[in-house]
Amino acid sequence: MALIGVIGGSGLYEMQGLDNVREHRVETPFGAPSDAIVTGELQGVPVAFLARHGRGHRLIPSEVPYRANIHALRQLGVRYILSLSAVGSLREEVRPLDMLIPDQFIDMTRRRESSFFGDGAVAHVSMADPVCARVADCLARGFGIAQGEATQGDQPIALHRGGSYVCIEGPQFSTRAESHWFRAMGASVIGMTNMPEAKLAREAQIAYGTLAMATDYDCWHPREAAVTAETAIANLQQNAARAQRIAAEAIRLLGEEQPQSDAHTALASALVTPLEAMSQEKAAVIKPLLAPTDRVEELES
Ligand SMILES: CSC[C@H]1O[C@H](OP(=O)(O)O)[C@H](O)[C@@H]1O
Numbered sequence: 104m105a106l107i108g109v110i111g112g113s114g115l116y117e118m119q120g121l122d123n124v125r126e127h128r129v130e131t132p133f134g135a136p137s138d139a140i141v142t143g144e145l146q147g148v149p150v151a152f153l154a155r156h157g158r159g160h161r162l163i164p165s166e167v168p169y170r171a172n173i174h175a176l177r178q179l180g181v182r183y184i185l186s187l188s189a190v191g192s193l194r195e196e197v198r199p200l201d202m203l204i205p206d207q208f209i210d211m212t213r214r215r216e217s218s219f220f221g222d223g224a225v226a227h228v229s230m231a232d233p234v235c236a237r238v239a240d241c242l243a244r245g246f247g248i249a250q251g252e253a254t255q256g257d258q259p260i261a262l263h264r265g266g267s268y269v270c271i272e273g274p275q276f277s278t279r280a281e282s283h284w285f286r287a288m289g290a291s292v293i294g295m296t297n298m299p300e301a302k303l304a305r306e307a308q309i310a311y312g313t314l315a316m317a318t319d320y321d322c323w324h325p326r327e328a329a330v331t332a333e334t335a336i337a338n339l340q341q342n343a344a345r346a347q348r349i350a351a352e353a354i355r356l357l358g359e360e361q362p363q364s365d366a367h368t369a370l371a372s373a374l375v376t377p378l379e380a381m382s383q384e385k386a387a388v389i390k391p392l393l394a395p396t397d398r399v400e401e402l403e404s
């Protein structure tokens with residue numbers, strides 16, 4: 104079993120420093136995840152790593168099998184997810200290469216399956232606070248430790264705490280009008296993947312947090328060139344080693360502290376349909392999402 108899941112985004116296709124590495128081809132009711140899930144231990148903490156776009160970066164954001172990814176991680180026992188993501192900055196002060204830990208998401212996606220529920224099973228989870236504050240805190244402390252260890256030649260970068268990540272469908276980048284509109288909405292960064300990932304993590308009662316790495320100023324900035332995939336990936340690669348160090352520290356802290364999160368009991372007040380009122384097939388999909396301490400035990404006792 105793995106306590107912590109790491110979902111690596113653009114430019115982050117493997118997790119360094121894992122011991123006892125194993126690959127798992129996990130099957131889910133929603134098909135296969137983006138790629139094999141790699142489990143191992145990082146300083147003794149069991150971790151499951153998944154490359155969001157697949158190794159070789161083969162999936163556009165709309166093609167990422169978000170439900171399969173989250174279901175598979177949950178099947179492996181994951182209770183905390185660290186999402187590592189490239190983003191465009193919508194704020195002058197968030198400079199390319201800076202990092203940001205969002206506390207909100209705005210979902211502008213249009214053609215993604217975004218729930219495990221439906222087909223005879225109803226739940227309405229709260230998304231008021233989509234990011235687990237304890238996971239965010241471990242990422243921020245991880246950033247501080249990695250910054251303290253930075254070697255000469257490492258460019259100092261800033262960490263921004265909080266802010267909204269607006270998620271677009273992609274794969275095209277935004278128009279200039281859209282980019283200005285997202286700024287006017289109050290969003291801090293823009294990406295294409297964290298929704299519905301964060302919604303599904305909440306439905307699976309997994310505490311979720313994102314380390315967003317700014318790679319560009321999208322296309323709103325009067326003095327900067329509009330984003331291209333080439334520049335975004337080149338900037339992400341400059342930060343990849345640092346992202347690995349931050350994730351490793353956050354994993355160590357989460358492993359030590361194993362904080363209780365509201366996400367861990369998200370379904371306790373959200374599940375409307377009792378398991379026994381669902382079809383057997385649907386109950387088999389939902390059951391793995393229910394923590395051993397909530398309604399499964401109740402219903403089975
Ligand atoms: C190659 S830049 C655009 C690409 O990068 C981000 O993905 P991820 O969150 O997986 O790092 C962004 O959302 C786009 O998918």
Ligand SMILES: Nc1ncnc2[nH]cnc12
Binds near residue numbers: 189190295320
């Ligand atoms: N400007 C941008 N828009 C959407 N996703 C991104 N990922 C990195 N930069 C991005």
